[in-house]
Amino acid sequence: MNAILNKIYDVIIIGSGNAALCAGISALETNQNVLIIEKADEKEWGGNSRYTAGAMRFAYDSNEDLMNLLKNPTEERIANTDFGSYTKEKFKADLLHFNEGEPLAELQEFLVENSLDTIQWLASHNIKFDPIYSRQSFIKDGKYIFWGGLTLEAEGEGDGLVSDERKEFLSLGGALIYNCEALEIIQTNNQISGIKCLLDGNETVLNCKTVVLGCGGFESNKELREKYLGPDWGKAKVRGTRHNMGKGIEMAQKLGAVLSGNFSGCHAVPMDRFMPDYGNLNLPHIERKHYRKISYLFGIMLNQEGNRFVDEGLDFRNYTYAQFGKAVLEQPNSIAWQFFDKKNFDILYSEYKTNDASFYEADTIEALLEQIEDIDQQSALKTIKSYNASVDKSTAFDPTIKDGKSTKGLVLNKTNWATTIDQAPFRAYPVTAGITFTYGGLKVNKKAEVIDTNGNVIPGLYACGEMVGGLFFYGYPGGSGLTSGSLFGRYAGKSAAKFCTTL
Ligand SMILES: Cc1cc2nc3c(=O)[nH]c(=O)nc-3n(C[C@H](O)[C@H](O)[C@H](O)COP(=O)(O)OP(=O)(O)OC[C@H]3O[C@@H](n4cnc5c(N)ncnc54)[C@H](O)[C@@H]3O)c2cc1C
Incomplete structure (x- = not known):
């Protein structure tokens, strides 16, 4: 430890999630004097990145673009798979969809243009990928067909991704310490000279020439959620780490950094109402996702007053789940229930079937509602009956496409996948909102340099x-978070290492 305390690092990176580790690997491509510091201990390292499915969105033109990214390109199913294409234009259109009329921001363009290159760079550093057969493909005429533009996930999902990145970082010669919380960035004569931190509980200064902030948003911080997102957000569950308290944003602001993006926006999804307040890394990885409840498109959602409040079948879940968390939060007491009947049990995501999933079950809708004390049972029964009566029975249900099987004549219709809820047994899953990550952040340029309130680069930061900030505004196409983390991490590490050569 003394060696670390006495050394002057060229680059100190704060955080040990995907973005920070990519910054570390990238810096080590040209500079051997790199340290990562992580606030959490060795059990909880890896931030939100470790909770992810490792799914990464990037533009590609054909099967060929994917082959050198795959862990097992010779796997039997590959030859029988049509990955289709996900062009840059489509990726841009998907981002635009969530901009509420605003044009693509410069950083969004940058993300799309460099997305494939970023994944290829990761692959060149021994991070390999698997096709997401279970969630993003269906079989048609004996062939696997991919949909939705989200095609690959890191081998071993989020856990595998950050573990492989950490392995690469350490094997390239980087140093990493845990239990080290950054408190303040120190400047001497307008030049970064170190970081004040709590190392194993003791206040310490680590010396360095540049700092890369990769320490997450403010989603774990109840007070900041209430301040920026609104008072109700204090009640939200946190889907991932408890360590992303907005400290990086605060430290940068003290050096004059300007904020950017939508500070009142965040990614949030419907979650099991009875999950713990934070994500749980002690569960096996597949179980960690079980709190998520995003198969609402195959049923309906009712609030405490017994009313529907969203078009559950508006689009594929990739395009609605990040907004529907907020919709649940906005309901009375920030709770709701998802109703399904037997017909659709098999196509619900696996997290609806794990042992800990909370749900009510009964053989009649009346008996089901009787079990739910805090819903208006009469109103809920009326809503379910009128929903059933308005389902268009002439159109076939097809979960692999937007099937147009809708309701007719309701104040709030369901646009696709509207099947009746009339086959016993019936289930109701209680849900609330779980926040994934926040959209507002720091202003950076394409080199990942932090910009100050006068529009100038803050040297070395x-x-x-x-x-x-300024990448996602009112929603985001799933899988873009890890890709942008890797892209800006890569550029941040490269820029920091280059800056050191100018000193
Ligand atoms: C349940 C879940 C599933 C998701 N699934 C996906 C997915 O499949 N695909 C996708 O693209 N995105 C997904 N996301 C979003 C994704 O997690 C984020 O976009 C991405 O992981 C953020 O990476 P990061 O490196 O910026 O932050 P993080 O991975 O959260 O890392 C931040 C790190 O900084 C540390 N830290 C914080 N403060 C300090 C401090 N003061 N000093 C030192 N260290 C500090 C934290 O402990 C943490 O380790 C998911 C998120 C969650 C919660």
């Missing part, structure tokens, strides 16, 4: 991952 870089940011990446959730800390970057």
Whole structure:
């Protein structure tokens, strides 16, 4: 430890999630004097990145673009798979969809243009990928067909991704310490000279020439959620780490950094109402996702007053789940129930079937509602009956496409996948909102340099991952978070290492 305390690092990176580790690997491509500091202990390292499915969105033109990214390109199913294409234009259109009329921001363009290159760079550093057969493909005429533009996930999902990145970082010669919380960035004569931190509980100064902030947004901080997102957000569950308290944003602001992006926006999804307040890394990885409840498109959602409040079948879940968390939060007491009948049990995501999933079950809708004390049972029964009566029975249900099987004549219709809820047994899953990450952050340029309130670069300071503002505004196409973390992490590490050569 003394060796670390006495050394002057060229680059110190704060955080050990995907963005920070990519910054570390990238810096080590040209500079051997790199340290990562992580606030959590060795059990909880890896931030939100470790909770992810490792799914990464990037533009590609054909099967060929994917082959050198795959862990097992010779796997039997590959030859029988049509990955289709996900063009840059489509990726841009998907981002635009969530901009509420605003044009693509410069950083969004940058993300799309460099997305494939970023994944290829990761693959060149021994991070390999698997096709997401279970969630993003269906079989048609004996062939696997991919949909939705989200095609690959890191081998071993989020856990595998950050573990492989950490392995690469350490094997390239980087140093990493845990239990080290950054408190303040120190400047001497307008030049970064160190970081004040709590190392194993003791206040310490680590010396360095540049700092890369990769320490997440403010989603774990109840007070900041209430301040920026609104008072109700204090009640939200946190889907991932408890360590992303907005400290990086605060430290940068003290050096004059300007905020950027939508500070009242965040990614949030319907979650099991009875999950713990934070995500749980002690569960096996597949179980960690079980709190998520995003198969609402195959049923309906009712609030405490017994009313529907969203078009559950508006689009594929990739395009609605990040907004529907907020919709649940806005309901009375921030709770709701998802109703399904037997017909659709098999196509619900696996997290609806794990042992800990909370749900009510009965053989009649009346008996089901009787079990739910805090819903208006009469109103809920009326809503379910009128929903059933308005379902268009002439159109076939097809979960692999937007099937147009809708309701007719309701104040709030369901646009696709509207099947009746009339086959016993019936289930109701209680849900609330779980926040994934926040959209507001720091302003950076394409080199990941942090910009100050006068529009100038703050010398030696870089940011990446959730800390970057101005990338996502009112929603985001799933899988873009890890890709942007890797992209800006890579550029932050490269820029920091280059800056050191100018000193
Ligand atoms: C349940 C879940 C599933 C998701 N699934 C996906 C997915 O499949 N695909 C996708 O693209 N995105 C997904 N996301 C979003 C994704 O997690 C984020 O976009 C991405 O992981 C953010 O990476 P990051 O490196 O910026 O932050 P993080 O991975 O959260 O890392 C930040 C790190 O900084 C540390 N830290 C914080 N403060 C300090 C401090 N003061 N000093 C030192 N260290 C500090 C934290 O402990 C943490 O380790 C998911 C998120 C969640 C919660």
